[in-house]
Amino acid sequence: xxxxxxxxxxxxxxxxxxxxxxxxxxxxxxxxxxxxxxxxxxxxxxxxxxxxxxxxxxxxxxxxxxxxxxxxxxxxxxxxxxxxxxxxxxxxxxxxxxxxxxxxxxxxxxx
Amino acid sequence: xxxxxxxxxxxxxxxxxxxxxxxxxxxxxxxxxxxxxxxxxxxxxxxxxxxxxxxxxxxxxxxxxxxxxxxxxxxxxxxxxxxxxxxxxxxxxxxxxxxxxxxxxxxxxxxxxxxxxxxxxxxxxxxxxxxxxxxxxxxxxxxxxxxxxxxxxxxxxxxxxxxxxxxxxxxxxxxxxxxxxxxxxxxxxxxxxxxxxxxxxxx
Numbered sequence: 001x002x003x004x005x006x007x008x009x010x011x012x013x014x015x016x017x018x019x020x021x022x023x024x025x026x027x028x029x030x031x032x033x034x035x036x037x038x039x040x041x042x043x044x045x046x047x048x049x050x051x052x053x054x055x056x057x058x059x060x061x062x063x064x065x066x067x068x069x070x071x072x073x074x075x076x077x078x079x080x081x082x083x084x085x086x087x088x089x090x091x092x093x094x095x096x097x098x099x100x101x102x103x104x105x106x107x108x109x110x111x
Numbered sequence: 112x113x114x115x116x117x118x119x120x121x122x123x124x125x126x127x128x129x130x131x132x133x134x135x136x137x138x139x140x141x142x143x144x145x146x147x148x149x150x151x152x153x154x155x156x157x158x159x160x161x162x163x164x165x166x167x168x169x170x171x172x173x174x175x176x177x178x179x180x181x182x183x184x185x186x187x188x189x190x191x192x193x194x195x196x197x198x199x200x201x202x203x204x205x206x207x208x209x210x211x212x213x214x215x216x217x218x219x220x221x222x223x224x225x226x227x228x229x230x231x232x233x234x235x236x237x238x239x240x241x242x243x244x245x246x247x248x249x250x251x252x253x254x255x256x257x258x259x260x261x262x263x264x265x266x267x268x269x270x271x272x273x274x275x276x277x278x279x280x281x282x283x284x285x286x287x288x289x290x291x292x293x294x295x296x297x298x299x300x301x302x303x304x305x306x307x308x309x310x311x312x313x314x
Contacts, residue, residue: 027291027310029298050309059272066272077302079295097299 025083025092026050032096035072040091042078052082052091059093073099145213157214157243158223164241165234172230176258186263189256191278197244200278202267212244220268232261 028050030042041051054060054069062071072078077097082089149157176182191200197209202219209216217224227235236257239247248257284292291310297303 025311029295044309048309059275061272061276064273064276077299079299095295095299 025081026089027082028052028078028080030078030080032072032074032076032078034074035069037069040069040072040078040080040094042080050080050082051089052080052094053088055085055090058091060096061094062096063098064095067096069094072096075100145211149214154214161235161240162231164238165231169234170228170230172228172233174229174233174258174261176255176262178262182259183262183266186256186259187266187274187278188281190260190263191281192283194260195278195282200275200282201270202264208244214243216244219264224264225268229258229261232264233257236260 028042028044030044030050033041033043033049035041037054039051039053041049043049058069060067060069060072062076072094076099079095080091081093083092084090190198195206197206197212197216198204198219199206199209199216202224204210204216204218206216219225224232233254235245237247237249237254239245280292294303
């Protein structure tokens with residue numbers, strides 16, 4: 001019985017591997033071109049612009065602090081994890097650097 | 112007087128038997144799937160059975176581990192590493208695994224979980240819940256760890272975006288995901304160039 005439990009746990013963990021990753025979508029590293037409460041546009045290193053819709057549950061961080069989409073200033077670096085939802089590209093999370101001239105926050109605590 | 116009584120009993124047996132046979136036939140035809148949402152009756156029944164499975168003495172146990180910021184941080188890190196795959200960092204259960212379990216991983220921020228006693232939460236972590244995806248971790252970790260997780264579960268409704276972000280760093284990751292996260296951080300920090308084109312994820 002104990003071995004069945006172990007087998008079930010191992011199967012669950014192995015099966016969990018793909019599921020733990022991001023869901024289908026698009027990730028972009030780039031520079032914010034425009035941002036408001038409804039959408040954010042970033043330009044990638046290849047010069048291509050990608051527009052993400054902002055949803056109610058989109059999480060926005062500037063320098064690892066919770067922020068609003070409108071606080072994203074054009075020109076700041078951003079990493080956007082997007083997902084396909086309802087036929088549109090939606091931002092699941094937006095991580096942005098601080099605008100030029102602001103004081104950077106402390107680094108991540110060691111793991 | 113005996114005859115009507117016998118007829119009534121026979122009718123009831125016939126109805127029950129017929130229902131059972133019809134149910135079995137339907138089951139054989141369509142099988143059982145974990146994809147539909149559990150019905151209200153089934154959910155209520157499961158909650159009742161779970162409640163009955165907790166001994167009264169355990170239900171009334173107070174949390175013996177004092178709550179400190181350090182303990183909460185350790186519990187948060189443990190939850191991110193071991194529990195969030197199903198429950199989500201925020202305890203919503205809104206994860207690819209949690210959404211597909213049967214029954215679904217609960218939203219632990221809601222009263223259905225928050226109104227459980229500390230003892231009931233501890234028992235659930237230690238002993239698990241039969242016929243669900245919730246394993247029993249008793250014997251695998253120290254009881255103090257389970258009690259610290261009880262504190263963290265109480266904290267879930269007040270979790271800040273910054274706490275969730277920190278937990279995301281601690282979630283289990285493949286080497287590729289770990290590298291991707293480090294590249295993201297390097298890019299945000301000093302603009303270290305990443306891939307030129309958007310990266311498409313299949314999963």
